[in-house]
Amino acid sequence: MNTEDALMNSLTKVIKHHAIDRITVSELSTDAQVSRTSFYKHFVDKYDLINSCYQKTLNKHIATHYQQPLSELIGDSLHLFYEYPEYFTAAFKSEDQNDFSHFFERSAIFEMESALKAKTGRLKLTTMEKDAIRFYAAGYLSMVCHWVLNGMTETPTRLSQKVIAIMPKLLTDQLL
Numbered sequence: 001m002n003t004e005d006a007l008m009n010s011l012t013k014v015i016k017h018h019a020i021d022r023i024t025v026s027e028l029s030t031d032a033q034v035s036r037t038s039f040y041k042h043f044v045d046k047y048d049l050i051n052s053c054y055q056k057t058l059n060k061h062i063a064t065h066y067q068q069p070l071s072e073l074i075g076d077s078l079h080l081f082y083e084y085p086e087y088f089t090a091a092f093k094s095e096d097q098n099d100f101s102h103f104f105e106r107s108a109i110f111e112m113e114s115a116l117k118a119k120t121g122r123l124k125l126t127t128m129e130k131d132a133i134r135f136y137a138a139g140y141l142s143m144v145c146h147w148v149l150n151g152m153t154e155t156p157t158r159l160s161q162k163v164i165a166i167m168p169k170l171l172t173d174q175l176l
Contacts, residue, residue: 004042006032008053011046016086020050020094047098050091054100055107070115070175075160081148082156092145101145108137112171119174132168139166 001009010032014023025046029039043049057080068076081088091100112133116125125133140163147159164176 003032003034003038004052006034007039007042007049008056011049011053012084012087015090020046020090021096045098047094047096047100047103050094050100051098051103053087054091054103058107071160071164074163075157078144078147078156078160078163081144082152085148085152088148092148101141104144105137105141108140109133112137112175115175116171129170132170136167136171 007028010028011023014028014031018027023046025036025039028046028049029036032039039049043052058077088100094100113125113130116129116133117123143159143163143166147154164172167176
């Protein structure tokens with residue numbers, strides 16, 4: 001197993017028992033049986049590791065399901081949160097620099113911008129489209145964070161329907 005995978009596995013194990021704010025690079029490195037130096041060769045800090053775990057999983061999913069409609073991709077990403085409740089609850093609880101919430105919002109903005117450019121065949125988006133995406137990403141983050149931190153009582157499918165319903169018309173006309 002390579003160093004990155006060992007550290008990702010370590011994080012997945014350690015996060016079940018400790019708040020992210022209390023997890024140390026030393027603890028992760030020891031559990032993964034790698035040196036701190038090796039950790040820092042691959043990641044800036046523990047938040048970079050957390051974000052990389054999510055991004056790697058999401059990228060793997062998108063690569064195999066890239067032709068799915070956006071609504072299905074959103075639903076599938078919510079199922080990912082549902083499958084790993086301890087991990088994502090801990091990730092959303094953290095409010096430090098480089099935390100998961102900020103990463104999730106930036107990632108949502110990037111993915112939406114990329115999808116809109118691909119659908120329209122344009123290299124640049126209008127100011128209104130960029131504003132609509134930022135607005136939507138903030139609402140999406142808020143809904144997902146609330147859902148995760150309150151025990152995920154709704155199904156991922158139901159939340160996905162709500163998340164799609166709040167999408168601005170400017171985006172739904174072009175993406176759905």
